[in-house]
Amino acid sequence: MRKQIQKGFTLIELMIVVAIIGILAAIAIPAYQNYTIRAQVTEGLTLAGGWKVAVAEFYAQTGTFPTTAQMTAAGQVASEGKYVSTVTSNAAAITITYGNQANVTNLATKTLSLNAATNANNDIVWICGTALTPGTVTKVGAGATSVAPQYLPTTCHA
Numbered sequence: 001m002r003k004q005i006q007k008g009f010t011l012i013e014l015m016i017v018v019a020i021i022g023i024l025a026a027i028a029i030p031a032y033q034n035y036t037i038r039a040q041v042t043e044g045l046t047l048a049g050g051w052k053v054a055v056a057e058f059y060a061q062t063g064t065f066p067t068t069a070q071m072t073a074a075g076q077v078a079s080e081g082k083y084v085s086t087v088t089s090n091a092a093a094i095t096i097t098y099g100n101q102a103n104v105t106n107l108a109t110k111t112l113s114l115n116a117a118t119n120a121n122n123d124i125v126w127i128c129g130t131a132l133t134p135g136t137v138t139k140v141g142a143g144a145t146s147v148a149p150q151y152l153p154t155t156c157h158a
Contacts, residue, residue, distance in 0.1 A: 037103050037151045040083040044096035044112055045128070045153070047079045047087045051094045055116065056124045065092040065116060065140060083107070092116035093143030094126075106148065112156070113143025129156030 051071075058066040068090045079087040085099030094114040098107045115127045117137040125137045129145040129152045149157040 033103075034150065037106055038153070040098065040102050040107055041112065041147060041151050042153070043081050044084045044087065044098060045114075047081050047084055048094050048096055048114055050079065051087055051089050052114065052124075052126060055089055055092070055094065059116075059124055067091060090143075091141065093141035095143050098147070106151065110147045111143075111145060112147045112152070113141070113145045115139060115141030115143055117141070128153070130158055131156055132158050 054071065055066060058064075058070065066089065068088065071089050081100070083098055083100055083102040084096055086095075086097045088095055088097075092115065096112040096114075098110050098112075102108045112129055114129075117125045117127055117133060117139040119125055119137045125134070127133055127137075127139060127141070129147065130149060133139045145152075145156075
C-alpha cells in the first residue's frame with residue numbers, strides 16, 4: 001500500500017484558526033475603541049493649552065481671573081476641533097465640550113473641565129477633570145467633568 005501525502009488543511013484545523021482569530025478580535029476591538037476615544041479626549045486638552053496661557057496671563061496682569069466677556073474682548077474666542085465642539089473659559093475654569101466627530105456613544109456632548117488653583121507663590125496650577133486637589137493649592141475654579149474616568153489621561157482622574 002502506498003501512503004497518501006496529505007495536502008492542505010483539515011476542516012478542524014481551519015475551524016481552530018477561525019476561532020483563534022475571533023477571540024483575538026473580541027479582545028482587540030474594545031481596546032482599540034478605548035484608545036481612539038482617549039486620543040479624542042487629548043485633542044481637547046491640546047486646544048485648551050492656549051486658553052490656559054491666556055487665563056494665566058490675565059491673572060498675572062490683574063490679579064483676578066477673567067470672565068467669559070473679558071476673554072472674548074481680549075481676542076480669545078471659543079476654540080473648535082475635529083472632536084471638540086467648543087472650548088470656553090468662565091472665570092477660573094476652562095470647559096471642553098466634545099462633539100463634531102467625537103465618539104457618539106461615549107464622548108459626544110460630554111465635558112472636561114480644567115479648574116484653576118493657586119499655590120503659595122500665587123502661581124496658577126491647573127487641576128484636570130476629577131483629579132484630587134493637592135493640599136498645597138487653593139482651588140478656585142469649579143467646572144464639572146462628565147467624561148468617564150477610563151477615557152481621561154491619568155493626571156485627570158483620582
